[in-house]
Amino acid sequence: MKKLKIKRPHFAWSQLKQNWRSWDYYLMVPYLILCVTGIIMVYSSSAGIEMQNGGTPQAYLVKQTLYVILGLGVMFFFANFSLEHFRQRKFLEYSTLIMGFLLIAVLILGRAVNGARGWINLGPVNIQPVEFCKLYFILYLADRMARARQHGRHFLETKSSVGPLLIALIYLILILVQPDTGGFAINFVIIAVMILACDMRWAFGVSMIIGVPLALYIGLQQAIINGWIHGGYRAQRFIAFMNPFGNASGSGSQLVNSYYAISNGGIFGVGLGNSVQKMGYLPEPNTDFIMSITSEELGLVGVTAILILLLILICRMIQLGVRSNSLYVTLICYGTATFFSVETLFNIGGVLGLLPITGVTFPFISYGGSSMLVLSAAVGIIMNISIQQNKRRLEMGSPFLTTK
Numbered sequence: 107m108k109k110l111k112i113k114r115p116h117f118a119w120s121q122l123k124q125n126w127r128s129w130d131y132y133l134m135v136p137y138l139i140l141c142v143t144g145i146i147m148v149y150s151s152s153a154g155i156e157m158q159n160g161g162t163p164q165a166y167l168v169k170q171t172l173y174v175i176l177g178l179g180v181m182f183f184f185a186n187f188s189l190e191h192f193r194q195r196k197f198l199e200y201s202t203l204i205m206g207f208l209l210i211a212v213l214i215l216g217r218a219v220n221g222a223r224g225w226i227n228l229g230p231v232n233i234q235p236v237e238f239c240k241l242y243f244i245l246y247l248a249d250r251m252a253r254a255r256q257h258g259r260h261f262l263e264t265k266s267s268v269g270p271l272l273i274a275l276i277y278l279i280l281i282l283v284q285p286d287t288g289g290f291a292i293n294f295v296i297i298a299v300m301i302l303a304c305d306m307r308w309a310f311g312v313s314m315i316i317g318v319p320l321a322l323y324i325g326l327q328q329a330i331i332n333g334w335i336h337g338g339y340r341a342q343r344f345i346a347f348m349n350p351f352g353n354a355s356g357s358g359s360q361l362v363n364s365y366y367a368i369s370n371g372g373i374f375g376v377g378l379g380n381s382v383q384k385m386g387y388l389p390e391p392n393t394d395f396i397m398s399i400t401s402e403e404l405g406l407v408g409v410t411a412i413l414i415l416l417l418i419l420i421c422r423m424i425q426l427g428v429r430s431n432s433l434y435v436t437l438i439c440y441g442t443a444t445f446f447s448v449e450t451l452f453n454i455g456g457v458l459g460l461l462p463i464t465g466v467t468f469p470f471i472s473y474g475g476s477s478m479l480v481l482s483a484a485v486g487i488i489m490n491i492s493i494q495q496n497k498r499r500l501e502m503g504s505p506f507l508t509t510k
Contacts, residue, residue: 184486288464375405
């Protein structure tokens with residue numbers, strides 16, 4: 107009687123050991139430092155206000171620590187998971203259906219926070235679908251665009267581009283209806299940059315990325331000035347952005363207190379745990395305005411160190427994209443770098459008053475489970491790409507590699 111041959115699982119220990127030798131510390135070290143810094147700052151920014159509200163000061167500390175541990179597991183998994191699985195037809199179809207279901211479900215069943223229905227309550231945890239949408243767009247569009255180029259044609263010149271672009275448009279509209287202005291803007295820029303990187307002329311692409319948001323901003327500004335838009339949480343945020351001190355006792359109080367926090371911090375900060383603005387003056391000090399609290403406690407030096415760590419991650423992603431001869435890999439790297447860059451700029455721009463406050467979290471530092479898991483998955487995918495490139499570089503002795 108013949109013995110049944112049992113195939114080894116793709117996730118083999120021998121492969122893990124081999125991958126470990128090719129680990130990319132330019133990604134791993136900044137990622138770990140940012141995660142630990144995020145745990146510290148979430149605890150520091152939330153403990154005081156939790157005690158004032160009669161809660162446990164360690165509540166957010168425990169949750170954020172769990173999110174980071176889960177994030178590490180997700181990052182490790184994706185770093186050792188074959189990228190070819192993301193290109194399978196069933197995976198793309200199911201992920202599209204699930205993403206669409208979540209975006210519709212959040213409009214019907216979502217929990218409203220600050221005027222937006224962006225969270226699905228699942229008991230002890232809340233899921234924010236727009237966070238997962240960022241990674242979905244990167245993986246889905248990278249595959250569609252790369253397959254179009256395999257036939258020697260540009261993505262926008264093929265009929266196959268109609269479906270993906272239509273799906274992207276529908277999902278963007280669903281995000282805007284929530285309304286989640288920040289999530290809409292980030293996903294829009296990710297899609298625009300990936301199209302630009304794939305097959306569009308730079309002049310037109312740059313004008314589209316800059317021109318569309320600028321036109322929207324000018325239109326909203328004129329609508330508010332002329333009184334066409336009034337009331338509502340989102341409108342109040344734009345009004346506060348244009349004249350925060352004129353609305354210091356109302357809609358502009360968030361931005362004014364953010365200025366106070368940054369001013370108090372100075373160069374070296376007032377010390378960890380010593381922030382004044384987190385004690386009820388700044389709303390949601392552990393999410394939207396966590397960088398204001400970080401600036402107050404750690405000063406310009408601390409904020410600069412965090413930004414440098416993020417810059418190392420982003421530059422490494424771009425470098426890996428440039429090195430690869432695979433359009434699919436290049437687009438994933440560029441899309442992820444855009445994701446990290448725009449999210450950082452939107453949060454920093456909001457707390458500095460350079461951009462309207464859109465509720466965008468700061469990568470790795472702000473409290474949030476959905477954000478941490480998606481960011482960790484993105485780092486894991488880029489780590490996977492780096493590991494494969496390092497293996498091929500050792501085998502072939504060439505810095506320019508093809509990752510299938």
